[in-house]
Amino acid sequence: MKIRILLIMSLLIINFIKAQDDTLKIQNAKLIALTPLNKKTDKVNGLTFGLGFDSKYIVKKQDTELLQKVNGLNIEVNPLGILFWMLYDPEKDQDTEFIKINGLNISAAGYLKGISHNGLTLSLYNYGHTMNGISGTFFTTYIETGNGFFVSSLGVHSKKLNGVSISIFNNAEIMRGIQIGGYNSNKDGKGMQIGLINKSKKLKGLQIGLWNKNGKRSLPIINF
Template identity: 35%
Template sequence: MKRINQVMSVKSFIASRKVMLIYILLFSGSCFGQDNTSKATDTLIRNIPSSPSVVFDGRDINLHYFKWKSENNLRNDSIKIFSLSPISRRVNKVNGFVLGVGHYENANIKIQTINGLNVEASPLSLALFSISINVPFEALFVGINDNVISNVAFFDDCKDTYVKINGLNISSGGFTGGAELRGFNISIISGMNKMNGFSVGGILNTKNFSGVSISGLANISDSGNGIQIGSSNVSRRHKGIQIGLFNNSKDLRGMQFGLWNTNGKRKLPFINWQFKK
């Protein structure tokens, strides 16, 4: 009987220990198991003002910095080695080779960048050159009087830059605005915001040009710095040399060689110059 009582007391002790353990676990869960951190954080984010900042260690820290970094992180497919053009709306950079029919504005990415080779057959600019005969015709004589140009594709139509090319561009047509190129350009007709480097083609129209441009019909720029060689050369503000049948610059700092040369000071055949205002 005594042995039985001892066994029962041991079982009772073990049972009481289990009950106490369960009670401790439940109590701990009720006290520490509820994590309100995410809720509090969400509340804080929703209540952040439009231009928040805090002072930490003597410096102002923008509370939207990490949110901005997250929203602007590159996707896994945002950088490619090869792409067709128009480039996908999800790709903002190609380091390698692009082949296609041209580039157009992207609603998702402000500027798409190509580092390498861009080859395209642009039907739009090729049609502009072949169908709109007034464009090449006017371009031939624009060096005599830049007011001859009536098409807004020249000079005054400037789209925001949406594609940048660092390298070599080869095109049967060319750009019609909204492009910047740093490198080598070979195209029939091109309209760009900026061209830095060497260009060979039929017509080159740029807002800003720097380098050497050789065109069969016309080189047209709003601001030029370098050498223009073509049948007709026009640069409203030019620093450098113009060589062609007709050369025209409203504000020249350099030399002109051609059949008829016009600058801000004089009009002369064969050779003209201007080095001061």
């Protein structure tokens, strides 16, 4: 009887140690790391530096995708950033969140689809997943969900926008906040549109511009 108890205890201890070892291998936090992050790193508390993040380096454990996290500063120096902006089609990429960054991002390129951010990000473009905070891009922003303040020279597109977007072209499927630009559009809006042309299929709020159209009426200057 005692031998059986000892054997059972030994097996439990071995399984516990193995589980802890597997967890440590996957949840390997680093202070400094190069990007793209490899599969052995699931968290960085400090600095990441390199070419940017890539979904092919998703951390996996038993065929389950784990979210990699960066807490701190991310710097990207990808010299091909302008080519990514010209050739990348976010509609063709997977809609799976695989990286979450908390802090400051400064990039000579930008986020691809699947990257979420909490904080401040400055880049050429932003094709990320969920953005919470402030995002400034030189070219375009094309994201799933935006909560905060978004500025782009050419365009801001989001499926869900909660906050403020400022650009030549602003487009949101669901908008809760303010759109400011040359051409503003949304399917379901609550808030305000300020621009040359404002369009909304369903709006609870105010439109100020040269021409304004919502689900009820079309008017110049002011519409509601």
